[in-house]
């Protein structure tokens with residue numbers, strides 16, 4: 121891709137997983153309200169391509185999206201316990217500012233970091249903990265209505281609705297990725313829910329790469345690795361985006377240690 125890609129929330133966990141994986145493949149503009157230390161910035165990104173700004177600052181955001189072909193929007197409050205004033209400002213108002221600026225600037229593709237918590241309410245007492253286990257066949261596929269389990273989830277569902285609105289109003293391609301649980305090197309330790317929705321760093325970078333390269337209109341997909349334990353379908357991400365995850369929490373013990381492959385033997 122020749123035109124720049126704007127990455128908001130670049131200094132955070134998801135932003136760094138993306139830059140670790142595909143940091144050399146795009147001309148990035150990085151936006152975060154915190155200045156990024158050099159170690160978090162890919163070599164080719166100049167100071168001029170780094171924006172220290174709050175996403176609720178309309179002028180700064182308009183400047184950052186000018187001339188950009190695609191946006192990956194991650195900036196926000198990621199806490200499931202975040203209070204209303206924070207999600208209202210950072211996740212709802214901030215997302216509206218970034219999406220509107222992108223649509224008005226003629227951005228072609230917009231990937232929005234939604235969350236498993238937009239549908240946390242489906243994890244009812246009668247479904248859990250079976251839901252988190254490999255032999256349970258209950259699946260959410262992205263066609264279901266949001267069912268948030270907390271105010272953070274409400275803010276993510278609202279971001280999805282904003283995406284729907286701006287796609288319908290302006291034709292901007294919008295994909296909402298309901299990210300599961302991103303951890304580096306191994307799945308969340310001793311946590312069934314987390315292992316069912318694990319997203320490895322490599323699969324995260326690949327998934328957002330596909331969001332930048334694929335053709336779509338408006339989509340909601342689940343962002344998890346190809347875990348044996350899962351209650352989110354990744355079929356839509358495979359079909360529409362060409363997502364081809366390589367990791368699976370079943371290749372690790374419950375404690376998060378890799379399960380050694382059987383050594384090759386000489387026996388026939």
Ligand SMILES: NC(=O)C1=CN([C@@H]2O[C@H](COP(=O)(O)OP(=O)(O)OC[C@H]3O[C@@H](n4cnc5c(N)ncnc54)[C@H](O)[C@@H]3O)[C@@H](O)[C@H]2O)C=CC1
Nearest residue numbers: 129131132133134153174175195196198233235299301302
């Ligand atoms: N880490 C995970 O497993 C998951 C993350 N997500 C979503 O992905 C996104 C990124 O999450 P993480 O990287 O884990 O969070 P993080 O807290 O590590 O990173 C967020 C980044 O955004 C910046 N930021 C926050 N509010 C901002 C604002 N108003 N203006 C400008 N910059 C702002 C922060 O300085 C930080 O660098 C969030 O929207 C989160 O809700 C969704 C599901 C799971």
Ligand SMILES: O=C1O[C@H](COP(=O)(O)O)[C@@H](O)[C@H](O)[C@H]1O
Nearest residue numbers: 198199200235236237300301313
């Ligand atoms: O949206 C998010 O979800 C993940 C997983 O949720 P959890 O309740 O199982 O921890 C969370 O780790 C992340 O911080 C959050 O942004």
